[in-house]
Amino acid sequence: MATKPLNVLLFGTAGVFISLLGMILVIANHWNSSEVWSGLSVVLSCVLALVGLLGVGGVSSGVVSLLVAPRAKDKTGFDLGLSMISLLPAILLAVVAVVLVEALIHAFQIPVAQIPAPTAVIQKFLESRQVLWRDTQTTLLEAGIGYVIGASLGILMAILVSRYQFLNKGLMPYATIFSSIPIVALAPVIVKAAGLEWGSKAAVVAITIFFPVLVNTARGLLEVNPLTIDLMRSYAADPRRVFLDLRIPNALPYIFNALKISTTLALIGAIVAEFFGSTGSGLGFRILVETGQASFDSVWAAINIASFLGIVFYNLAALLERRVTGWHVSFRE
Amino acid sequence: MTNAISPLVAVNDVSMIYRTRAPNGEALETVALKNANLEINQGEFISLIGPSGCGKTTLLRLLADLIQPTSGSIGIGGKTPQQAREARAYGYVFQAPALFDWRTVMGNVMLPLEIMGYNLADRKARAENMLALVGLEKFSKNFPWQLSGGMQQRVSIARALAFEPQLLFMDEPFGALDEITRENLNLELLRLWRETGKTIIFVTHSIPEAVFLSTRVVVMTPRPGKIEKIVNVDLPHPRDFDTRESPRFFEIATEIRESLRHGHGYEGNE
Amino acid sequence: MTRSRNFVPMLVVGVVLIALYFPIMLLANYPAAARALQRGAVLECKTALECSFDMRSPIIPAPAQLLIGFSSLYFPPTSETSVPYNAFFTGLETLSGLLLASIVGLGLSVLLVASRAFERALLPWLVASQTVPIIAIAPMLAVLLGQYGVEGWIPKAIIAAYIAFFPIAIGVSKGLRSPDPIQVDLMKTYNAGSLQTFAKLRFPSSIPYLFTAFKVSVTAALIGAIISESATISGAGLGKMLSENSRASDAVGLWLVMIGSAILGILLVSIVGWLERVVTPWQRNH
Numbered sequence: 001m002a003t004k005p006l007n008v009l010l011f012g013t014a015g016v017f018i019s020l021l022g023m024i025l026v027i028a029n030h031w032n033s034s035e036v037w038s039g040l041s042v043v044l045s046c047v048l049a050l051v052g053l054l055g056v057g058g059v060s061s062g063v064v065s066l067l068v069a070p071r072a073k074d075k076t077g078f079d080l081g082l083s084m085i086s087l088l089p090a091i092l093l094a095v096v097a098v099v100l101v102e103a104l105i106h107a108f109q110i111p112v113a114q115i116p117a118p119t120a121v122i123q124k125f126l127e128s129r130q131v132l133w134r135d136t137q138t139t140l141l142e143a144g145i146g147y148v149i150g151a152s153l154g155i156l157m158a159i160l161v162s163r164y165q166f167l168n169k170g171l172m173p174y175a176t177i178f179s180s181i182p183i184v185a186l187a188p189v190i191v192k193a194a195g196l197e198w199g200s201k202a203a204v205v206a207i208t209i210f211f212p213v214l215v216n217t218a219r220g221l222l223e224v225n226p227l228t229i230d231l232m233r234s235y236a237a238d239p240r241r242v243f244l245d246l247r248i249p250n251a252l253p254y255i256f257n258a259l260k261i262s263t264t265l266a267l268i269g270a271i272v273a274e275f276f277g278s279t280g281s282g283l284g285f286r287i288l289v290e291t292g293q294a295s296f297d298s299v300w301a302a303i304n305i306a307s308f309l310g311i312v313f314y315n316l317a318a319l320l321e322r323r324v325t326g327w328h329v330s331f332r333e
Numbered sequence: 334m335t336n337a338i339s340p341l342v343a344v345n346d347v348s349m350i351y352r353t354r355a356p357n358g359e360a361l362e363t364v365a366l367k368n369a370n371l372e373i374n375q376g377e378f379i380s381l382i383g384p385s386g387c388g389k390t391t392l393l394r395l396l397a398d399l400i401q402p403t404s405g406s407i408g409i410g411g412k413t414p415q416q417a418r419e420a421r422a423y424g425y426v427f428q429a430p431a432l433f434d435w436r437t438v439m440g441n442v443m444l445p446l447e448i449m450g451y452n453l454a455d456r457k458a459r460a461e462n463m464l465a466l467v468g469l470e471k472f473s474k475n476f477p478w479q480l481s482g483g484m485q486q487r488v489s490i491a492r493a494l495a496f497e498p499q500l501l502f503m504d505e506p507f508g509a510l511d512e513i514t515r516e517n518l519n520l521e522l523l524r525l526w527r528e529t530g531k532t533i534i535f536v537t538h539s540i541p542e543a544v545f546l547s548t549r550v551v552v553m554t555p556r557p558g559k560i561e562k563i564v565n566v567d568l569p570h571p572r573d574f575d576t577r578e579s580p581r582f583f584e585i586a587t588e589i590r591e592s593l594r595h596g597h598g599y600e601g602n603e
Numbered sequence: 604m605t606r607s608r609n610f611v612p613m614l615v616v617g618v619v620l621i622a623l624y625f626p627i628m629l630l631a632n633y634p635a636a637a638r639a640l641q642r643g644a645v646l647e648c649k650t651a652l653e654c655s656f657d658m659r660s661p662i663i664p665a666p667a668q669l670l671i672g673f674s675s676l677y678f679p680p681t682s683e684t685s686v687p688y689n690a691f692f693t694g695l696e697t698l699s700g701l702l703l704a705s706i707v708g709l710g711l712s713v714l715l716v717a718s719r720a721f722e723r724a725l726l727p728w729l730v731a732s733q734t735v736p737i738i739a740i741a742p743m744l745a746v747l748l749g750q751y752g753v754e755g756w757i758p759k760a761i762i763a764a765y766i767a768f769f770p771i772a773i774g775v776s777k778g779l780r781s782p783d784p785i786q787v788d789l790m791k792t793y794n795a796g797s798l799q800t801f802a803k804l805r806f807p808s809s810i811p812y813l814f815t816a817f818k819v820s821v822t823a824a825l826i827g828a829i830i831s832e833s834a835t836i837s838g839a840g841l842g843k844m845l846s847e848n849s850r851a852s853d854a855v856g857l858w859l860v861m862i863g864s865a866i867l868g869i870l871l872v873s874i875v876g877w878l879e880r881v882v883t884p885w886q887r888n889h
Contacts, residue, residue, distance in 0.1 A: 012720060058720040089720070090727035114750060170612030174620075180872040182822055184829045185841070185864030188849045189857050193631060193662045267736040268826075275742070275830065276849055283739070291742045291834065299743045307735040314734035399788050418794055425792040427785045435807045435885045444803065448793045476885045 012058020019052030116297035124297040143270040146205025154213025162221035188276040208269035209262035216258035220251030256321035263313040340372035347405030364557035380543035388558025423500040424493030430485035432477040439473040463491035483514040554596025686863035700763025708771035742834035766827035767820035774816030778809025
């Protein structure tokens with residue numbers, strides 16, 4: 001596993017050179033006589049592009065190893081600057097990948113109706129930013145409201161479940177079963193029943209995240225170390241105190257874990273529900289409509305926004321988690 | 334026991350220094366082992382004893398070529414540790430059983446034989462023999478989690494013996510077990526050693542265990558890790574539970590305890 | 604989990620849920636039914652209450668309507684328009700997607716574990732992918748694959764694989780790294796080569812992680828398959844049925860397809876659980 005950074009650097013550079021050389025040859029050939037080569041050259045240049053990407057990964061991580069390795073041996077030495085440096089290969093890889101895709105698409109003149117070039121996507125993004133902004137707002141509203149409602153109901157129900165053994169036995173088996181139901185099937189039914197407005201999509205989101213939040217929170221509230229319960233008993237603490245001082249703190253890491261997973265689920269729920277009916281805005285709606293018209297530049301723009309939202313939403317939840325449960329084992333180095 | 338002309342294991346002035354960096358970038362040097370010298374003859378049972386940080390596990394890992402010394406040389410039967418490892422000249426029993434969860438007891442014992450390319454019939458026969466030797470033949474089809482900690486460690490001993498190495502390294506194999514289980518396993522190990530005539534190098538932090546098992550006890554002390562003293566154990570064989578209550582046993586245990594304490598005083602002079 | 608002790612509470616909760624269905628259904632359907640009567644639509648039913656049970660396009664279908672629909676949509680199961688027939692195809696697509704994803708995921712994980720360079724450059728993106736609604740790409744991918752002439756069940760399996768791939772790749776690379784350092788040392792004392800260490804130690808230790816990833820991704824893969832079916836409306840599958848019924852505003856049909864998908868989802872999860880028990884008999888919690 002411990003490849004020497006210098007070797008990595010060497011191989012990486014070699015990879016980049018080979019792929020650049022090959023690409024130039026292939027593209028030149030393509031322009032000279034496109035007929036015979038075109039199929040083969042597409043495949044060839046894809047392979048070469050992959051080699052090039054590997055090379056970039058090699059070069060950048062070799063550099064990082066040389067820069068970071070002497071300091072990173074000690075795990076406590078990780079600070080912000082260091083982790084930014086260690087992200088460098090990933091960022092570089094993405095940049096080079098985007099540039100390569102752009103070059104390949106132009107070289108082979110692939111139409112927008114198949115794969116749009118990254119610049120075309122950016123251009124489209126700027127052109128229709130008002131429409132996309134409205135779509136983003138709609139989806140955010142649906143996902144946000146649904147998230148808040150679903151999470152609060154899930155936590156409330158989990159408290160009831162932890163309080164009444166009967167509910168625990170009677171409801172939780174259903175909850176586990178329900179969580180294996182695909183939301184796509186749920187979405188059209190709910191959209192049909194609750195209308196095309198944003199409310200129906202929020203309902204889909206709420207239902208989607210209700211079960212994971214319920215299951216996780218209930219587990220956190222119930223799986224308390226029996227010794228600590230005995231300890232509370234030895235203090236003659238009443239059930240309210242046990243709940244506040246023991247069960248809730250014990251459940252917090254579980255709750256936040258569920259809240260983090262749910263951010264992605266909420267966006268998936270909102271987008272999927274929009275596939276089955278909306279009032280004409282929303283990222284899911286945009287993706288579906290533009291797919292139908294084969295304007296894939298718009299689709300990619302919408303997908304990128306959705307991905308960005310997903311990352312932001314998740315990291316907000318993670319930030320909140322860090323604030324509230326910073327004492328938990330998972331944050332120790 | 335010392336009838337061999339040249340020692341089986343020869344440790345010549347071996348040091349092991351770890352260089353790390355503190356979070357503030359300051360260079361740190363940890364001397365895990367300093368100028369160790371030791372000769373071990375064929376058929377001996379040697380215990381390495383000392384508090385944590387005294388370099389006993391480091392010394393064992395050096396012998397096994399799991400790490401390489403900063404300076405000095407090691408010979409194992411006239412070979413370097415690496416050559417010895419490549420010739421599969423020793424078996425190693427770790428602190429934890431380190432059994433593979435997905436293999437049955439039998440499968441675990443057969444693992445080294447598979448890697449070394451024995452054929453199936455041979456593997457089975459040897460594994461069965463070894464399991465019988467540690468008294469676990471009835472459990473050959475069980476998975477590791479179905480066994481108690483002591484039984485798991487016995488499986489790992491059977492695994493180390495499976496390819497019949499003449500040399501056995503044991504790194505606190507009974508450290509995680511309760512005292513009663515441990516004393517029973519000590520007795521069994523001693524029987525194994527007498528029956529097979531192997532050379533065993535055994536790391537422990539228990540004085541009674543070291544005295545009970547060994548022909549010689551190597552007392553090690555920390556900061557820096559070094560060999561403080563080598564104590565001869567002249568208790569007669571075969572040893573049994575009564576051995577632990579003999580006056581000589583206590584004399585030797587006291588001698589080891591005192592040299593451990595002497596080494597501890599070194600800390601104050603630093 | 605002892606099933607017998609849970610049985611009575613589960614039964615009570617189940618009965619309560621079913622009993623709640625009627626008032627909710629009435630609450631949803633009554634206004635619509637009243638409006639229809641007011642408009643003077645020619646209906647067989649007299650009062651709005653009666654009509655709530657018997658609307659052509661109910662908001663929430665009445666149990667009797669579901670039963671009638673059930674007999675026409677589930678029987679005979681071999682019919683091309685029946686739910687079981689289409690569910691079979693969707694299930695097949697999802698499972699082949701999972702298989703494809705685990706092959707590619709395993710390959711990538713081996714590279715990730717073997718090469719630090721690869722890991723540094725790729726792992727952050729794999730991790731970030733977990734927080735991204737990948738499903739958004741499904742309709743476009745389905746159409747795009749169709750343009751290149753990939754049709755039938757294969758594009759759906761590819762999309763299912765694409766969605767399941769990320770958790771599997773992360774899970775397996777975690778699994779390949781999971782062996783205890785002393786187990787690695789043990790292999791070293793046997794002078795085992797890296798291929799042997801992989802085959803005898805790393806690969807087997809990654810299998811439980813593979814199944815954990817499966818459990819996370821099987822439902823996601825199913826969603827991917829259904830979405831891509833509904834985006835292309837070609838071949839068979841529950842997604843095709845969903846979009847057809849959705850377009851025809853057939854609420855009863857939608858409900859029945861939903862129930863079918865729910866059963867398929869539960870079935871797929873249990874298949875994965877069963878596979879795990881068969882493939883990893885050594886695990887304690889079975």
